[in-house]
Amino acid sequence: MAKRPVSKSKRYSRTPYLVGFLAIVAMYCGALYLQYVMHQDPCPLCMVQRVIFILMGFFFLLATLHNPQSSGAKAYGFLIGLLAFTGIGVASRHIWLQHLPKDQVPACGPGLDYMLQNFPMADVLKELLHGSGECAEKGWTLFNLGIPEWSLLAYVLLGSWALLVAVRRK
Template structure:
């Protein structure tokens, strides 16, 4: 069965890139059309999706040698797993009891303009009380939970390219 999934890794990297474009498009849709403002962890997840997608795009355009496929696969999987870690933290914050949720911080734009970069990065990666709100669900899972699933799928797709490339 898995033999039927063996394509040129370049095609799979391109599909991974298109998946990342889709995820970023959905985030833009929810923000711009539905009016859901992203919290700091949501923005961090978007950055991780963009970085993973950029890695996949470069791999697809580069058409690397077998050694290059392995390197791109490991970099793509690492970026996706970093995003998965942020998503997992976000899901964890959403499941905290109300008295354990971190305090809400000023809006991210204010923090960017008035605080040092280290404080801004810490805020973006640690999350705030805003991150505990569940504004959207599908099949009982929140947006960060679906993003966690997507990151795990992207990491799996990336690692599978090492196996996929051995047959060529």
């Protein structure tokens, strides 16, 4: 039995997904600029946030290429929204660490490379999400907001964007 073609009115545009993907690419390029040009080495929580952004970008790109219908758009929106919600939690923890009094900041732990080579993955994840003293250091700022605050804003905006795209109707 031949499939009936889906009318254009039931198809979603690829553009909103492409916008989300390009926003994440731009942010990642900014992160690489801060790391390699401005010498702002990422802390463990920054690395976790980067991975979350990469996963969100992957799903935005996949949705751009797939151009899903209604149920597929909802699935992509849910996945990206879930990742954004996770990112909001990690960025919030990072912001909290940066605002702790100096005497309450956790001690710096071993480097990520060392942990990956010598610790079980569950312990590495636990340590990454816990944060360390280096996560409490404030580096680059723009309009008096640091990297974790900008990440939090990006997670809220991109997650909202993905959910909005998922539920919109033409």
